[in-house]
Amino acid sequence: MRWIIRLAILLVIIVALEVYAFQALKTVSKNKIVRYSWVIVSVIVYVNFTYVAITYDRTLGQTPQFQMAMGVMLTVLLPKLVVLIAMFGEDVYRSVLKLFSVISSNNTNSFTGRRKFISQLALGIAAIPFAAFIYGIIQGKYNYKVLKYQLRFKDLPDSFDGFTITQISDIHSGSFTNREKIKYGVDLINEQKSDLMLFTGDIVNNKADEMNNWIDVFSQLKAKEGKYSILGNHDYGDYMDWKDPQDKINNFQAVKAIHNKIGFDLLLDEHRYLEKDGQKIALVGVENWGKGFNQAGDLEKASANINKDDFKILMSHDPSHWEHVVKKDDFNYQLTLSGHTHGLQMGIEIPGWFKWSPSKFAYKQWAGLYEEYGRYINVNRGFGYHAFPGRVGIWPEITVIELKKA
Numbered sequence: 001m002r003w004i005i006r007l008a009i010l011l012v013i014i015v016a017l018e019v020y021a022f023q024a025l026k027t028v029s030k031n032k033i034v035r036y037s038w039v040i041v042s043v044i045v046y047v048n049f050t051y052v053a054i055t056y057d058r059t060l061g062q063t064p065q066f067q068m069a070m071g072v073m074l075t076v077l078l079p080k081l082v083v084l085i086a087m088f089g090e091d092v093y094r095s096v097l098k099l100f101s102v103i104s105s106n107n108t109n110s111f112t113g114r115r116k117f118i119s120q121l122a123l124g125i126a127a128i129p130f131a132a133f134i135y136g137i138i139q140g141k142y143n144y145k146v147l148k149y150q151l152r153f154k155d156l157p158d159s160f161d162g163f164t165i166t167q168i169s170d171i172h173s174g175s176f177t178n179r180e181k182i183k184y185g186v187d188l189i190n191e192q193k194s195d196l197m198l199f200t201g202d203i204v205n206n207k208a209d210e211m212n213n214w215i216d217v218f219s220q221l222k223a224k225e226g227k228y229s230i231l232g233n234h235d236y237g238d239y240m241d242w243k244d245p246q247d248k249i250n251n252f253q254a255v256k257a258i259h260n261k262i263g264f265d266l267l268l269d270e271h272r273y274l275e276k277d278g279q280k281i282a283l284v285g286v287e288n289w290g291k292g293f294n295q296a297g298d299l300e301k302a303s304a305n306i307n308k309d310d311f312k313i314l315m316s317h318d319p320s321h322w323e324h325v326v327k328k329d330d331f332n333y334q335l336t337l338s339g340h341t342h343g344l345q346m347g348i349e350i351p352g353w354f355k356w357s358p359s360k361f362a363y364k365q366w367a368g369l370y371e372e373y374g375r376y377i378n379v380n381r382g383f384g385y386h387a388f389p390g391r392v393g394i395w396p397e398i399t400v401i402e403l404k405k406a
Helices: 002-028 032-055 062-103 114-138 179-191 210-219 245-261 319-326
Strands: 145-153 164-168 196-199 227-229 270-276 279-285 313-314 335-338 349-350 353-356 369-371 375-377 399-406
Touching: 002 032, 002 062, 002 114, 032 062, 062 114, 179 210, 179 399, 210 245, 227 279, 319 335, 319 375, 335 399
Parallel strands: 145 399, 164 196, 196 227, 279 313, 313 335, 335 375
Antiparallel strands: 164 399, 270 279, 349 353, 369 375
């Protein structure tokens, strides 16, 4: 019953978007070809998405074809939200004035000119997100950004002063379609020449074989002091239908095996010590732990036999783990590295000044570096993409962190 209610609400919203958008177009243009083309394009987009959603094989997980259908629909639909807000606001304004005129017995002036101006303004503003979504699908998802941070810690061992870490996250290989662009991203990672490379989960969308065509590319990743990784929520195969429960178990084993194939040491509620000149730091990796779902990670198990006073770097895919468990833990995890959110792959960022994404309504720490209680978390925006086949304003990220002795 709930899904029927949700579907009904969604349909009402879509109808409202289309009606207001068409009214704005009708006010601006009297050309019937333009109007009919608008309607035909909208119908084609919705029919295509509905057809793909109904017919695609759910045992394959979320395919690039499904993602593209979703992307095209969002590209056409979301800009109309701008039009809806503007035109609905205009309707409210007109209604208030008409009500006032009735009460006061005063005649109101014609709204025709104002209506046309508001329609032109709304359509002009809506063209901005429309163009941004087109760019995001074609190029934005490959617009890799290297973000560098220097973090200072009083308890960092002297030998690790200047030690560099490259963090990547959320590869989502099942979404990839352009081999040359992905190779470019991998080369950019290697150009950082960091001491250590850490991958913080979601190597596939669902199935291990999504990585088959990319193992040779990602096996080229290099780091002098080693490469380590953890699992993300998508690596467990929970987001697709499995014909046989054993198939899901076998797939999970195959996903874990991928990490070794590309040269990463996968930490499953485990830790490793990194040593330099007789000093050491602890690298801790937990399985996925998300607030309210898939809490497979066991931080206590991963930290067994680590001293409280050791300097610790924790890899935990979902930043909600840090918010609800890690940041106040007396064991003191000085630096946590996460991913998961992708920054929702859409938002607005002006480096060093402003950042916003709907992702902030779901995660307190959703992109970038945060500090509380003298402890840090970096939430990587992800290397790949998922669901929406693009990125708008929230670009794919390669993080480089330099550890310094305070």
